[in-house]
Amino acid sequence: MSDWKTRTKLIHAGARRSQYGEMSEAIFLTQGFVYDSAGQAEARFIEAGPDEFIYARYGNPTVRMFEERMAAIEGTEDAFATASGMAAVNGALTALLRAGDHVVSARALFGSCLYVLEILARFGVEVTFVDGTDEGQWRAAVRPGTKALFLETVSNPTLEVVDIAAVAAIGHDVGATVIVDNVFATPTFSKAVALGADVVVYSATKHIDGSGRCLGGVVCGSRAFVRKVLEPYLKHTGAALSPFNAWVMLKGLETLDLRVRQQAATALAVARALEDHPKLARVIYPGLPAHPRHGLAMAQMGSGGTVVTFEVAGGQAAAFRLLDALRIVKISNNLGDAKSIITHPATTTHQRLPAEQKAALGITPGLVRLSLGLEDEADILADLRQALDRV
Numbered sequence: 001m002s003d004w005k006t007r008t009k010l011i012h013a014g015a016r017r018s019q020y021g022e023m024s025e026a027i028f029l030t031q032g033f034v035y036d037s038a039g040q041a042e043a044r045f046i047e048a049g050p051d052e053f054i055y056a057r058y059g060n061p062t063v064r065m066f067e068e069r070m071a072a073i074e075g076t077e078d079a080f081a082t083a084s085g086m087a088a089v090n091g092a093l094t095a096l097l098r099a100g101d102h103v104v105s106a107r108a109l110f111g112s113c114l115y116v117l118e119i120l121a122r123f124g125v126e127v128t129f130v131d132g133t134d135e136g137q138w139r140a141a142v143r144p145g146t147k148a149l150f151l152e153t154v155s156n157p158t159l160e161v162v163d164i165a166a167v168a169a170i171g172h173d174v175g176a177t178v179i180v181d182n183v184f185a186t187p188t189f190s191k192a193v194a195l196g197a198d199v200v201v202y203s204a205t206k207h208i209d210g211s212g213r214c215l216g217g218v219v220c221g222s223r224a225f226v227r228k229v230l231e232p233y234l235k236h237t238g239a240a241l242s243p244f245n246a247w248v249m250l251k252g253l254e255t256l257d258l259r260v261r262q263q264a265a266t267a268l269a270v271a272r273a274l275e276d277h278p279k280l281a282r283v284i285y286p287g288l289p290a291h292p293r294h295g296l297a298m299a300q301m302g303s304g305g306t307v308v309t310f311e312v313a314g315g316q317a318a319a320f321r322l323l324d325a326l327r328i329v330k331i332s333n334n335l336g337d338a339k340s341i342i343t344h345p346a347t348t349t350h351q352r353l354p355a356e357q358k359a360a361l362g363i364t365p366g367l368v369r370l371s372l373g374l375e376d377e378a379d380i381l382a383d384l385r386q387a388l389d390r391v
Ligand SMILES: *Cc1c(COP(=O)(O)O)cnc(C)c1O
Pocket: 084, 085, 086, 087, 089, 110, 112, 113, 152, 156, 181, 183, 184, 203, 204, 205, 206, 215, 216, 217
């Protein structure tokens, strides 16, 4: 299986069949598992074998299929699935860190990821924030004993591209675990592990589900990290992925590559078509040569991804007029969906942040984030153009 190409792994990796030989992955909608004897129960609590399960908070056959498929795609030894992307981010960080530990994190993060780091600071973890695109700041911030580096690439919503290989090398020099929140790169474009990331975290809610149905998350890493560091924390704190949601994610993975490549092609077409639009102050898309880290994005992902961010000239009122005039593109705060979705981060996903912090992150009043879906590119462009005409 390890020599299969990603598209083959997306369909077949991790599959387990029951005695019925079902073609489609089965949903094992069960919390518990029956033991043949008291002795077997005891033995399983001491050490569960690969096909042995104890309780769905610890693991479940359908969830295990999803975990093994994700590990195979990402190129890690193992993975642990969680109830949401945030449970995965929180699990990866909190399982690893203790009071007195030091973490360096990129500043440009999803709002809830910032909140998790604030909670850790409350429990005595020291957090240093840096400009993720400035390797000098990473190098200056780490010190012997720095326990973890955390970054999102591409970042939400300003699409900053962090050089994973450079940052991983800086982290490894001081023995830190390098954790990448990889939602925007998607498993299709990710080379995070090959570039040096130790742990890769996904919100499966986004492209992996791909149809806006279920919450889910997954942490991919070495067997030692997943089983010795992460699993004890997650299995006792209860952020387990539901078997039904794991099944939805497995089905999502089967079409992930096709969907994400199509969405990225539409994103590039939209970014190109709107790049010089008079109603837009700027268009941010890593796939455009004008992006400050275009070369790095292409080397690191081979694509600009499925999200385009732009700044509407005229601030929040103009941005709201654009959102309200759209007919096909929906106003919502998810991304990676089959439906194109537009978000105004300053008043929704990043509303909580103080004005200065928003400004420092480039989350201006006119900024909007557009996640491209699977609609016809011509219809999406026509919708955006008619809405921009009304701004
Ligand atoms: C959505 C998102 C998350 C959180 O995922 P949920 O499944 O909503 O909990 C974390 N990081 C990034 C970059 C995201 O886009």
